[in-house]
Amino acid sequence: MSKLLVIGAHPADPFDLAGGTIYQFNNLKQSTTILSITDGTRSHFDESFDVGDVSKAVIKRREFSQASCLVGACGKSTVFSYPDEPLKESYSSCIDQLVRYIRNIKPSIVITHHPNEYSHWDHAACGRSVCRALKAAKKLEGEKHWVPMVYFFGVQFRPETVRIGLIPQAPDLLINLEKKTVVKKIETMLCFKSQGMTKAKLIQRMNSFEGETGRADGLRWSESFTFYYPLKRNTLLYNNMF
Numbered sequence: 001m002s003k004l005l006v007i008g009a010h011p012a013d014p015f016d017l018a019g020g021t022i023y024q025f026n027n028l029k030q031s032t033t034i035l036s037i038t039d040g041t042r043s044h045f046d047e048s049f050d051v052g053d054v055s056k057a058v059i060k061r062r063e064f065s066q067a068s069c070l071v072g073a074c075g076k077s078t079v080f081s082y083p084d085e086p087l088k089e090s091y092s093s094c095i096d097q098l099v100r101y102i103r104n105i106k107p108s109i110v111i112t113h114h115p116n117e118y119s120h121w122d123h124a125a126c127g128r129s130v131c132r133a134l135k136a137a138k139k140l141e142g143e144k145h146w147v148p149m150v151y152f153f154g155v156q157f158r159p160e161t162v163r164i165g166l167i168p169q170a171p172d173l174l175i176n177l178e179k180k181t182v183v184k185k186i187e188t189m190l191c192f193k194s195q196g197m198t199k200a201k202l203i204q205r206m207n208s209f210e211g212e213t214g215r216a217d218g219l220r221w222s223e224s225f226t227f228y229y230p231l232k233r234n235t236l237l238y239n240n241m242f
Helices: 013-026 056-070 092-105 121-139 159-163 179-189 199-215
Strands: 003-008 031-038 077-082 109-112 149-153 173-176 222-227
Touching: 003 013, 003 092, 003 121, 013 031, 013 056, 013 109, 013 149, 013 173, 013 179, 013 222, 031 056, 031 092, 031 121, 056 077, 056 179, 077 092, 092 121, 109 121, 121 149, 173 199, 179 199, 199 222
Parallel strands: 003 031, 003 109, 031 077, 109 149
Antiparallel strands: 149 222, 173 222
8 A cells, every 4th residue: 555645834735736636546545644734824714714712723623634534534634733924944843743754654655845836935845844854754863764756736837936937847747637536626625614715716726727737738637746756767668667
C-alpha cells in the first residue's frame, strides 16, 4: 500500500488543490494523511459567517475533519495551528514538528505547495518549510525516512503571478478527474462554509480552473502538479524505469 501525505498551509488547501487526486487515490485502496500547518482563521474566514458559541479555530478544524472523511481520509487529518497571514518561516519548531510527523507517517508520496508559489504568500512559506523538513527527515539523527516522490500543487496560474511579472511553470503531471470525482470535490469544498463556499461558485470554479487546467491536453477536468525530483529512467522507453 502506498502512503500519501498532503500538506497545505491552510485547512482548505489540500482539498482545493488536490481533493480529486486524493479521492481517486484512496479509491484504489491506498492511504492518505492530510495536514494543515495553520488553522487558516486569518486568511480564509468570511466575517459574515456566524460562529455562534465556538471559536473560529474550532470551526475550521471541524470543516477540515469533515472534508477529510469525504475524500476517504477519515481520522487521518491534523492541524498544527501555527499563525497564518503571515506564516513565518522563522518557526524552527514547525520544521522540527514536520520532521517528526513525516518520520511517524512514513509516506512514500508527499504533495505540498511550491516553494516559489505566488498565489498566497503563506503557501510559499509552507512549501519551503516542508522541503527543509523532507531533507532533515532523511539526514538528522533518529529514525531516518526518505520520501522518493514529492509533488507540488500546480497552482501558479493565478493573478498574483501576472501582477509581479512571473512566467508560470507548466505542470509536469495532470491527474484526470472523473465526473463523479468533480461532484465529490464540490461536496468536499462545501464543508468550508466559513469561507463563503457555495455550490454555484464551486461549479463555476470547476468548469473554469479545473476545466482549463486539462483542456489543452484533452481532459475535461484535471488537477495539476509539478515534480520536485526529476523522473529517473534507464532509457526513454516509458516502461523501462528503475
